[in-house]
Amino acid sequence: MPGTASNHPLNHHFGRNLAGICGVELLWGLGMPVLIESTFLQLFLRNLGASSFLVGLIPTLMSAGVAVFSLSSYSLTVRLVRKRGAVIAVHVAAALPVLVFGVVLAFTGTRPATLPLFFAAYSLFSIAVGLILPAWQNYLVKIFSENRSLRAMALMMIVQSAAKLAGSLWLVRVVERYSFSAMGSSLVFTLVGLVFLAGSFSFLLTVEEPEPLAPQTAGLRFSHLRSHAGGNRGFLLLLGTDLEYWALTGVISFYANFATEYCGIPPALASGLFVAFGYLGGVLANTLLGWANLLRVRDKYLFTKGLATAGIVLLAAHPAPWVFYLASLAFGASRGTRQMVYAPAVKRLSGAGDATLYFAVAPILSLPFSTGLPLANGAFLDRFARLGGWSYRSLFLAMAGLSLAGIFFTLRVPWKGPPLRTDQKKDPFGKGSSE
Numbered sequence: 249m250p251g252t253a254s255n256h257p258l259n260h261h262f263g264r265n266l267a268g269i270c271g272v273e274l275l276w277g278l279g280m281p282v283l284i285e286s287t288f289l290q291l292f293l294r295n296l297g298a299s300s301f302l303v304g305l306i307p308t309l310m311s312a313g314v315a316v317f318s319l320s321s322y323s324l325t326v327r328l329v330r331k332r333g334a335v336i337a338v339h340v341a342a343a344l345p346v347l348v349f350g351v352v353l354a355f356t357g358t359r360p361a362t363l364p365l366f367f368a369a370y371s372l373f374s375i376a377v378g379l380i381l382p383a384w385q386n387y388l389v390k391i392f393s394e395n396r397s398l399r400a401m402a403l404m405m406i407v408q409s410a411a412k413l414a415g416s417l418w419l420v421r422v423v424e425r426y427s428f429s430a431m432g433s434s435l436v437f438t439l440v441g442l443v444f445l446a447g448s449f450s451f452l453l454t455v456e457e458p459e460p461l462a463p464q465t466a467g468l469r470f471s472h473l474r475s476h477a478g479g480n481r482g483f484l485l486l487l488g489t490d491l492e493y494w495a496l497t498g499v500i501s502f503y504a505n506f507a508t509e510y511c512g513i514p515p516a517l518a519s520g521l522f523v524a525f526g527y528l529g530g531v532l533a534n535t536l537l538g539w540a541n542l543l544r545v546r547d548k549y550l551f552t553k554g555l556a557t558a559g560i561v562l563l564a565a566h567p568a569p570w571v572f573y574l575a576s577l578a579f580g581a582s583r584g585t586r587q588m589v590y591a592p593a594v595k596r597l598s599g600a601g602d603a604t605l606y607f608a609v610a611p612i613l614s615l616p617f618s619t620g621l622p623l624a625n626g627a628f629l630d631r632f633a634r635l636g637g638w639s640y641r642s643l644f645l646a647m648a649g650l651s652l653a654g655i656f657f658t659l660r661v662p663w664k665g666p667p668l669r670t671d672q673k674k675d676p677f678g679k680g681s682s683e
Contacts, residue, residue, distance in 0.1 A: 257457055258391060258392055258393040258396075258457060259393050259396065261391070261454075261455040262392065262393075262396060262400070264453060264454065264455055265391045265392060265400070265453075265454045265455060266400055266403060266404070267453055268450055268451055268452070268453030268454035269388065269391075269400070269404050269450075269451075269454065270403065270404055270407040271447065271450030271453060272339070272447045272448070272450040272451060273404050273405070273407050273408035273411065273447075274407050274408070274411045274447070274450075275411070275443045275444070275446055275447025275450065276339075276408070276411075276443070276444055276447045277407065277408040277409065277410070277411025277412045277414075277415065278411045278412070278414060278415040278418075278440075278443050279346075279415060279439075279440035279441075279443050279444050280408075280411075280412050280415065281412055281415045281416040281419055281520075281523045281527070282415070282419065282436055282437070282440045283346065283370075283373065283440065284310075286306075286523070287500075287503075287504035287518055287519050287520075287522050287523055288419055288423070288436070288519045288520075288523075289303075289306055290303050290306075290501070290502070290504045290505050290519075291423075291428065291504060291505070291508065291515050291518065291519050292428050292433060293306070293363075293366075294505060295427075295428040296358065296362060296363045296366075297363070298363060299626070299630055300502065300505070300626040300627075300629040300630045300633075301623065301626040301627055301630055302363075302626070303501065303502065303505065303626055304501055304502070304622040304623050304624075304625055304626025304627070305367070305622070305623065305626070306370065306501065306622070307497050307501050307618070307622040308618075308619045308620075308622045308623050309367070309370055309371055309374045310370075310374045310377065311611065311614075311615065311618030311619045311622075312374065312615070312618075312619045313371070313373075313374025313375045313376075313377055313378040314374070314377060314378040314381055314611040314618070315378070315611040315612045315614070315615045315618065315619070316375075316378060317375050317378030317379050318378050318379075318381060318382045318607070318608040318609070318610075318611045318612065319608045319609075319612070320378075320379060321338070321378065321379045321380070321381070321382040321383045321604070321608055322382055322383075322604045322605055322607075322608040324379070324383075325382075325383045325386075325604060326602070326604060326605075329458040330456055330458055331383060331386070331387050331390070331456065332387070332451055332452075332454060332456055334383055335380075335383050335384055335387050335451055336448055336449065336451050336452070338376060338379040338380045338383060338384075339380060339384075339444070339447070339448035339451070340445060340448045341376040341379065342373055342376035342377055342379075342380060342444060343441050343442075343444035343445040343448060344372075344441070344445070345369040345370075345372035345373045345376070345441075346369065346373055346437055346440050346441035346444060347437075347438060347440075347441025347442060347444075347445065348369065348441070349365065349366060349369035349437050349441075350433075350434050350435075350436070350437030350438030350439070350440070350441055351434075351438055352365065353430055353433060353434040353437060354430070354431070354434035354435075354438065356430075357430040358429075358430045358433075378611070381607065381611070382604050382607035382608040383604065385590075385591045385594070385603075385604075385607045386602060386603055386604040386607055387456070388400075388401065388404075388591055389591055389592060389595040389603065390456060390457075390602075391454055391455070391456050391457075394592075394595070394596070397591075397592045397595070398538065398541075398588070398589075398592050399538065399539060399541070401538065401587075401588045401589075401591060401592060402534045402535075402537075402538025402539045402588050403534075403538075403539060405530065405534040405538065405584055405587050405588045406531055406534045406535055406538070406539065408530075408587075409527045409528075409530035409531040409534060409580070409584055410527070410531055412523070412526075412527035412530070413524050413527040413528055413531065416520045416521070416523035416524040416526075416527060417520060417524055418520075419436070419519055419520040419523070420516050420517065420519070420520030420521060420524075421520075422435065422436055423515060423516040423519050423520065424516045427515075428515075480597065480598065480606075481662075482597040482661060482662045483594065483597045483598060483606060484613075485657055485660050485661045485662070486590075486593055486594065486597060486657075486661050487610055487613055487614060488653075488654065488656075488657030488660070488661075489549060489553075489654050489655075489657045489658045489661060490586075490614060490617075490654060491617065491650050491651065491653045491654035491657065492553045492556065492557065492582065492650070492651040492653075492654025492655060492658075493582075493583070493586055493654065494614070494617040494618055494621050494650070495557075495560070495621075495647040495648070495650040495651040495654065496556055496560075496579050496582060496583065496647075496651070497618070497621065497622060498621050498622060498625045498643070498647045498650070499560055499563070499579070499643075499644055499647050500526075500579060501622050501625065501626075502625060502626070502629065502640060502643070503522070503563065503572070503575075503640070503644075504518040504519065504522055505640075506567070506637065506640040507522070507567070507569075507572055509637075510567070510636060510637035510640070511567050511568075511569065511572070511637075512569075513569055513572065518572075521573065521576075522572060522573070522576045523576070524576075525573045525574075525576035525577045525580065526576040526577070526579050526580030526583070527580055528577060528580060529576070529577040529578060529579065529580025529581035529582075529584060530580040530581065530583060530584025530587075531584070532577075532581060532584075533548075533552055533580070533581040533582075533584040533585045533588070534584050534585075534588050537551075537552070537585055537588070538585075538588045544663075545589060545593070545663050546658065546659070546661065546663050548585050548589060549585060549586075549589065549658045550655065550658055550659070552578075552581045552582040552584075552585040552586075553582050553585075553651065553654060553655050553658060554655065555578040555581055555582065556578045556579050556581070556582035556583075556651065557648055557651040557652060557655065558578065559574065559575035559576075559577075559578035559579060560575070560644050560645075560647055560648040560651060561644075561645070561648045562574070562575060563575050563641075563644050564641040564642075564644040564645045564648070565641075567637070567641070591607075593661075593663070594606050594607060594610070597661075597662075625643055625647075628643060629643065
């Protein structure tokens with residue numbers, strides 16, 4: 249029936265829901281350069297005397313927290329007809345460890361106990377993020393109709409990336425003024441905890457339509473994992489595309505230390521401008537490939553993943569300052585595209601009304617790469633430290649090979665997914681529905 253898609257009940261709340269999720273990402277985006285894929289943390293930990301292995305523990309803790317607690321997120325929310333309260337609660341839980349660490353650091357200063365205290369706080373933060381991600385991703389696709397979800401995700405990521413860019417430039421100024429002193433670091437962690445806490449309540453602006461619970465979601469059973477997520481070939485191939493994502497994590501976790509230790513780049517620039525260029529790449533990708541909807545979905549992935557892979561190779565071959573900035577731009581474009589496309593793609597490939605189970609299973613299936621790769625990379629750099637800069641360059645070339653494997657899987661994903669329901673007249677992937 250003409251006009252069915254535009255008259256979808258969720259479209260009546262489109263503007264309000266878009267404002268709500270953008271408000272969250274604006275404030276959370278300001279703090280993410282400190283904690284998520286952070287060059288600031290690499291240098292902060294080095295200042296505390298941490299080894300490369302401990303630096304590699306940061307993405308490992310995050311990935312482990314997401315993988316181990318994602319199914320808990322599913323179990324806690326699957327019986328809820330309305331999920332907004334749970335989404336707010338887990339966001340608040342993530343903000344508190346960061347805020348507490350910042351306050352404690354202000355009173356105690358840096359001392360031998362600071363390093364284990366930081367890892368304890370970051371572990372709690374990672375657990376909370378594990379509870380956040382599946383519930384948050386499902387909530388995002390729940391409050392938008394399928395034909396509008398991709399554009400909503402694109403605008404949300406543009407706002408988040410712009411906020412990250414502002415946050416990373418602020419970090420440059422803080423590090424220039426305070427270096428990694430207890431006062432400066434305490435200021436950073438305390439303010440990040442506060443903006444995370446404030447941003448969590450922007451979800452109150454959103455409106456959700458209650459959905460009846462499907463019979464198979466009455467509880468969590470192993471058969472659900474095997475017959476739904478584990479038996480969905482398209483979903484598994486989509487996870488294969490994330491080999492490029494984890495390869496980038498393996499590079500981003502260490503390239504700031506490479507830049508400052510072997511390439512003569514000041515710590516203030518590495519802790520802020522690398523991240524700033526990364527977020528600029530995310531803004532460009534989400535604007536051109538998301539909001540303007542250039543290229544098919546598969547080609548969005550191929551284009552930005554190809555740029556990121558080329559950036560890794562260029563870092564290994566010619567690590568000049570301008571190469572770090574250009575590579576950061578390419579890394580940001582790839583990750584921005586992934587963040588924009590991933591949730592709608594999982595929803596589409598799952599064919600499920602509530603896709604929380606798929607979002608929960610994904611980190612578990614990716615666990616060997618998400619947790620093992622950063623630790624293995626850190627151990628490699630410690631073991632071959634005698635090679636100097638070539639230890640990093642060899643590692644980057646290995647990551648480029650893994651990234652190429654992710655591009656191969658991108659070509660294999662059945663991007664169309666299951667047939668659309670009759671109430672969804674327009675393809676949410678637009679030009680991207682075809683392979």
